[in-house]
Amino acid sequence: MNASTPAWLPHIAEGAPVHLNIVPRSLQSYLDEAADRFGDHKAVIFQNLTLNYRQLKEKAETFAAALREHGLNTGDRVAIMLPNLPQTIIAFWGALKAGATVVMTNPLYMEKELTHHFSDATPKFLITLDLFWNKIEPLRERLGVQTCVVSRIADALAFPLNILQPIQAKRQGHLPEVRFNGQSVIPWKSMFKTRRRYSEEPEHPEDTLALLQYTGGTTGFSKGAMLTHGNLSAQIQQLLAVIHCDASNSSHSFLSIMPFFHVFGLMGNIVLPAVLAASTMPVPRYSPHDVLELIKKHRPTFFVGAPSVYISLMQQKDISHYDLTCIQLCISGSSPFPQASLKQFQDITHANITEGLGLTEASPVVIANPVYGLQKIGSIGVPIPETEVRIVDIETGKTDLGDNECGELIIRGPQVMKGYWNQPEETASTLADGWLHTGDIAYRDSDGYYFIVDRKKDMAIVGGYNVFPREIDEVLHEYPKIKEAVSLCVPHKARGETLKAYIVPKDGEKITVSELAAFCRTKLASYKVPRIFEFRDELPKSMVGKVLRRALREEEEKKQHEEEQKKD
Missing domain, CATH: 3.40.50.980 (Rossmann fold)
Incomplete structure (x- = not known):
């Protein structure tokens, strides 16, 4: 295999396009x-x-x-x-x-x-x-x-x-x-x-x-x-290549849960259905029971959603009463899909699920697991056609890193935005030398598949070591009593900052701090184990189901500020 041949090529379906003639x-x-x-x-x-x-x-x-x-x-x-x-x-x-x-x-x-x-x-x-x-x-x-x-x-x-x-x-x-x-x-x-x-x-x-x-x-x-129009039409041509569909060879109907005002919902549930001459079924307010009834009535084949939606459907007590095998193809995005939950949804539906990476600035998809081909657990997949991806050093953003080395993921392609409206300085820093700097810390394995480690801004330094909260989140999601979990670095009066995990237990389950800490110590280096655990009924989320670390961090900063004011 020569240097210009992507390492992932043998792992995707035979005949899948690697290069496209993008027509704006x-x-x-x-x-x-x-x-x-x-x-x-x-x-x-x-x-x-x-x-x-x-x-x-x-x-x-x-x-x-x-x-x-x-x-x-x-x-x-x-x-x-x-x-x-x-x-x-x-x-x-x-x-x-x-x-x-x-x-x-x-x-x-x-x-x-x-x-x-x-x-x-x-x-x-x-x-x-x-x-x-x-x-x-x-x-x-x-x-x-x-x-x-x-x-x-x-x-x-x-x-x-x-x-x-x-x-x-x-x-x-x-x-x-x-x-x-x-x-x-x-x-x-x-x-x-x-x-x-x-x-x-x-x-x-x-x-x-x-x-x-x-x-x-x-x-x-x-x-x-x-x-x-050129960015978005390029994205459509790329997506058609990823899902191996067009209007003449498919007959799909879309369950449209993702908000249309979000670029993921807009492209996945308004534009893509039109490109495939498929029907879209708008869901203005998400209710797991109502969605199951909608599936029962209309038998949609295409499902675009965030992991939280897939998981909430599976948590319905009467899920076994519904036949979800009509769903053939799923696109999951906005946040990582916990591995155990992804497998469970595939077992229920027998659907092909592709998980990838999307950004508002890129229309949004840049990397995806092959729908037909090798799908690596925990990976966001391989670059979609006509998209260039690099892993560069975090400090300067200029030096290319090798396989299995963590750095910032940067991309270039016809789907990448022209820039930020009225923000020339932000545009210049984000689109440096024509490359979109994503702020995501990632690595590429020897097969050319990419893995997100965490957000650059979420990276914590504990005891001089770099710690990526997403790694901790994955471990917490393995614990059978946990429904949802997220971790982050919070201010600490003695240490400066420390790791904290927010936990939502499954219904009816009781979890102690000691058992969770013990579990984490079997999976993580000691400096990566959260020092604080907080149990909650729910976590703050965006409209697309992404847990808002920012909201939790602001809560902690507010608490610290109030404590300092009391001392004064």
Whole structure:
């Protein structure tokens, strides 16, 4: 095998593409293709509403025409602040067809987050839900939005539920009053009164922004990753190569649990289904029981989710009453999938599960385990086609490291963002010499498979040794009484900082500190064993199920500050 041949090549399915001829194209062209070739295929299934691809394209182009009539110009930003609903899908495609840049917005944002988000992105339009209006309306002047389009739950339903739902909501006090004025605040339905349709194609997809996707804000306020049509269409072509599918050779239906406002949910549950002319089933509010019933009724084949979702389904007491073998293909991301849980889900479904690494700044997938080929337990897999990956030294970020040496993972590829919106200094430091510095500590084995050790910012130094909390987390998840666990380095008045583990026991289980410490000592070097254990009913998580180490660290810093104030 010569130096240019990747070490992982013998371990993937025969015939799987290693190189691709990436063709930059607009995202909306995929919707057009689905409507033209597979117009009768179901595109959206929600409650008693079903839209086929022909209808979805028509609604998107009508919505685009209405945006233009209300003053949208090419390149303007449109913020979409909605849960997983049919309206979210229509608004996303409609905004793109109108020539806008989409700004997906977390509906759970509060005042401080909203004002930062909108002052940074400066969207001209906001598409939202009446249930959020009491939060938005007092901030309207500060948000600087020209026009708010407000939808209701009933807009996602067909007759007779679209008539019955508002009546029931009003009785229960869940129908907020919105004062529509026909100009700055307009109802969703009014956007479909125009007889015009509009669809605009970017002249240069590789340079035209499709999405301002805001990062989770692991430090300070979130930043807007500038993702072009070229970035996102490249990612789609890469994903098709990874899953070995296209619209002509597959018949899939997607269970859409991951939030659409997250890039993982957006690409995996709105864009990818359209590319495959497949149906997507939006789930606006996650309930394990409701999802199991949805699987029972509609038999979805494709599941995109975070490990916490897969695990919560398996923890349902009546899981054995449900047949999950309809699920053929799963993509897991956002956080590591505990090994025992991954195997359990595969045993229940017999599905192929691919786990990999994704970043907002990379549209998002850069590395994945082969769907058909060698999947290494604990590995994030191998680079997806046309993606270059290096492991470099942590100190300078310039020296390449060899196999089994831990360093920072950096990447380069057509899916990598243009930069951060209004953040030239952050862009320069993150995209150094054209390479995206991920902040992830990783290593590559002799087969060319990559393993994440931890986040660079989460690395702790204990007694002069580097300690990666993720290694401790993996050990804790092996303990049979533990449901969830996470560790981090916290301030300590004597040691400066020390390791602490937060534990959520399984229902009905009691765990002592001494037994946990003893277990950890059998698996870890003594300096890696947490000095403090705290038991909790739950851990703070993001909307995509990622445990928020940042929130726990802030708690500890607040405690230390309060203790110091008491002394003073």
